[in-house]
Amino acid sequence: MTTENSNLAGLDQRTIRIEKLKKLENMGINAYPHIFNPDFTSKALNEKYATLANEEQTEDEVKVAGRIRAIRNSGMFMDLYDDTGKIQIFSSLENLPQSEKDVLALLDLGDIIGVTGTVRRTKRGELSVATKHLDVLAKSLQVLPEKFHGLQDQDTKYRQRYLDMMINPDTTRTLIMRSQIISAIREFLNGLGFLEVETPILHPILGGANAKPFITHHNTLDMDLYLRIAPELYLKRLIIGGLPAVYEIGRNFRNEGMDTRHNPEFTMMELYWVYKDYNDMMDLFEQIVQYAAMKVLGTTTVSFDGKTFELGGHWPRRSMLDLVKEETGIDFEAFETNAEAVEAAKKLHVEVPENASWGLVVSTVFEEKCEHKLMGPIFVIDHPKDISPLTKEHRANKRLVERFEPFINTWEVGNAYSELTNPLDQRERLEEQVKAREAGDDEANMMDEDFVTALEHGMPPTGGLGMGIDRIVMILTGSLSIRDVIAFPTMRKK
């Protein structure tokens, strides 16, 4: 058997690797074996032999495994990486049997191997495993991106995320933190006695938010279905059924634009808690974010894009009308009619439809004039009633509802209410939505008779809260694009 690779000259790198794979097979080696049991990770090995002196050699035989990320001195040194770090493999030509030398010559960067050998520390101080036996665990047929500059191409990073993860440690770190943040949220809510539930993703009727949907079709029922834009109306049915505290963490789908803060499918946490109102929800929102921040960062002081956010303590709570007044000098509360409000918006150079309602004007002016200044964290509270069809009327102001949106870094990171529980009121508001839809607003809610019927059976006073998980993860991980916190973001077909 030859270890000579000169016959490979000029071939492309994948072909070369396939030829090497054939040579391994000809040597009776299965390059994709069923099992290998390493007894140390990089971290565990380094911890156990932390005190081993330079040039000290042990007789301790260990088995380690990982991906080859560097080969130096014609194979004498290899850097093996597992998820905990690096292990240097030392293969001395003097002590290595010919059969092992033959395997060594057929290894490439990117191959996953297992090494059986003895533990030593080199004179340069690098803890190493001195090879006795090499196992090929997976021959890699593809070339890894360059080690120094890494993988830069955004397209490849998103489409071949595994490469991004192998090469860029921050990518893996962010995805791990995402998982930890979601675990922390579950842990916190479960600790309060919440029940995690699952509700349908295929919805026959659109509801729970204002957004354009994805439409799909069920063949057997011969029926169009919507991918949910929000789980709200189903979660409320569970409250009506008697569950006192429920939450769901899952994907919502909205058929709208994509940018650094929007992905067509995104992860939302929604919860409902009986005998609570939106004030309680504000306390709860703060606590959830603070708990998650402490879990993954150990602090509630968060650095993001050169800015610092203090997420600890109570966040300011400011009414939308106050913020608009502060910013524009106009007190929209003083306007009795829609026309007056529209007139005022025009003076501010904020475009609104000629027939816009008072509430739509207020929220549009808020979005145009205030939102981009809200570094937060801050709760914007008490929204206009006519833009909030599922929210209970404000106990002190009939034109408003008990609703809030938390903002961090000018981003809306959630939405919460004292939930509307009056079925007759709910029916009227949904009828308004239906009218808006008929008038061409394809983001308006549809009439959900079954939901209103459920409400008619009686729903206790309830606080509800939605949290945009992706954006919270962005803030806590310092990610500038939502695509960096989603392992496989939506991409155009290539």
Next chain:
RNA sequence: GAGUGUGUAGCUCAGCUGGUAGAGCAUCUGACUUUUAAUCAGAGGGCCCUGGGUUCGAGUCCCAGCACGCUCACCA
């Protein structure tokens, strides 16, 4: 959807006013039992995103398309 930028070797990038394509890493060969972005010498490797056009001649200029980034619009 609009504007704008990018697309060249497996990867990261050069390529000026148009003249037959370059580097580093990776690959192959050799040297070196030494290292840690190992080093040294040599070699191979290109549908220059796609399709049109201008030109004697296009990676380069023009038009269209595709993909991605950024900004804006819609939205969470």
